[in-house]
Amino acid sequence: MTIRKADSAGFCFGVNRAVNMVYDLLDKKVRVCTLGPIIHNMEMVGELKNMGCRPVESVDEIEPGETLIIRSHGVPKSVTDLLEERGVSYRDATCPFVKKIHRIVADSNADTDIVLIAGNKNHPEVQGIIGNCNCPWQAFNNEAELDEILPNILLQKNKQLIIVAQTTFDTNEWKKSVKKIKKLCTNSKIFDTICNATSVRQNEADEIAAQSDFMIVIGDRHSSNTNKLFDICKKRCPNTVLIETVGELDLEQLRKSRNIGVTAGASTPARIIKEVLDTMSEEIKSGETTNVEESFEELLEESLKNLNTNERVMGTVISIAPNEVQVDVGRKQTGFVPVSELSNDPTVKPEDVVKVGDQIELLIMKTNDQEGT
């Protein structure tokens, strides 16, 4: 049984940066709140809550004396405008890669451009992008949705299309969409804004899943990138599962599998990944003991069968009787050598030919499993 864990599993740069920003403020005894959960991992959010960092749903919920952290997904411009207007203390943990998308769409021209976003329009990151657009926008989540909106967009012949992607967008869907857009629309500016960490993670997951008969994706079910990883792996390995914590690990399935792959979303804490891997390795260690024992038994049974087939073996004399010698042949049966087989001379006694401890070469003539000979 083999386990292969993706090197890219776990926190990405942007999430790590945001989480560290929270810890940093908590260390300084600052009262912290985050606009929405800091990451899509309820375990971690719960831990931070216990340490004094509370998630809020809107700017209205921020209490005097609290410092707000904008999470890595970013927010619409209207939110930062409101924070400024109200003089709320805040730190911006928007991932620099997301900020770059904000700049692209903010540079758009309200009269001449349309922003086309490859991503889920309900996801906070995409809502943040939409909220920074300076012109009309449309979003699509896959090729089928693109097909639905493209005809209308193409009717607006004088418009320029500005195309960006949610940082966690599926790279294969992106390639297909870009190919289609390039074919149908000559006036477009295409910005591949899929985060490298995402494509590395997705490609690695794809490769590992293709070689696995059981694939485990660790992450929160609310996490977009975890769900995408799950979809990618499922296409390659039908036996793919998404688990949030070690408690959901299917040990029965684990024991039945030969090649197990493991990956994790960008918001999965290292601690949770480690707990899963530790449990897996403990389970596998106990499973391997069983397997080794089973194969040893099989080998032994196989070897015993061969005792009937004129096999030559070395044996050690363990006792001498008047008319035979007992020999240890390294099997569970004891070998017996009649005195007539020791010498052609009928007057010879066994002790004249061998002594206890002697190694002698033997030819197996017959076995009797029931009697152990």
Ligand code: SF4
């Ligand atoms: S996935 Fe990429 S873009 Fe998103 S937070 Fe992580 S590093 Fe930033």
